[in-house]
Amino acid sequence: GxxxxxxxxxxxxxxxxxxxxxxxxxxxxxTTMFWYRQFPKKSLMLMATSNEGSKATYEQGVEKDxxxxxxxxxxxxxxxxxxAHPEDSSFYICSASGTGGIEQYFGPGTRLxxx
Amino acid sequence: xxxxxxxxQSLIVQKGGISIINCAxxxxxxxxxxWYQQFPGxxxxxxxxxxxxxxxxxxxxxxxxxxxxxxxxxLHIMDSQPGDSxxxxxxxxxxxxxxxxFGGGTRLMVKP
Numbered sequence: 001g002x003x004x005x006x007x008x009x010x011x012x013x014x015x016x017x018x019x020x021x022x023x024x025x026x027x028x029x030x031t032t033m034f035w036y037r038q039f040p041k042k043s044l045m046l047m048a049t050s051n052e053g054s055k056a057t058y059e060q061g062v063e064k065d066x067x068x069x070x071x072x073x074x075x076x077x078x079x080x081x082x083x084a085h086p087e088d089s090s091f092y093i094c095s096a097s098g099t100g101g102i103e104q105y106f107g108p109g110t111r112l113x114x115x
Numbered sequence: 116x117x118x119x120x121x122x123x124q125s126l127i128v129q130k131g132g133i134s135i136i137n138c139a140x141x142x143x144x145x146x147x148x149x150w151y152q153q154f155p156g157x158x159x160x161x162x163x164x165x166x167x168x169x170x171x172x173x174x175x176x177x178x179x180x181x182x183x184x185x186x187x188x189x190l191h192i193m194d195s196q197p198g199d200s201x202x203x204x205x206x207x208x209x210x211x212x213x214x215x216x217f218g219g220g221t222r223l224m225v226k227p
Binding site for chain 1: 147149151156157158159160161164204208212213214215217218219220222
């Protein structure tokens, strides 16, 4: 099956700093990648959708200047949380879909803790 | 507006029993309905999925039942095992783009 990896798996950063999370499709070309945020015991909340080579489309209420998304290649998308604050602490999950594919393949998630 | 409603929020089943999770949707444009299994600290993994032109799909111990007229679908886990203890999410996708709308999740615990 299609494999999606995320790095790092967990990160702790200080308030005010920026942190970058990478999402890679390992065995297929991901034309579309999605970024989700998940709070404890809650469902996945879509943050943004990105197509390779295009600007990301952000969901309502998600600050695009705070959550920078880059999808520069068919196998890599990055999410940068800028000027992180404790309220940004969460579980961030990416997923990817290939050309013409309907299924989303999810990464293992990244646990971000902002102190 | 929550477009996919999932119930129950939590479920306790004895080993060997049947686990049943239900979902209801509102948007008739949805045309793909996957179920995901998520273990703590991990990303969701696709379990089984169905299209609306089929009323039932079975893969091993997992079965999806789909009722298009009622706009409902359900996941049945036969012979539930302690290793099935996880959170299950139903989802739905429209016919434009690959964006998924998730249900609220069901925390399943299978007691040995």
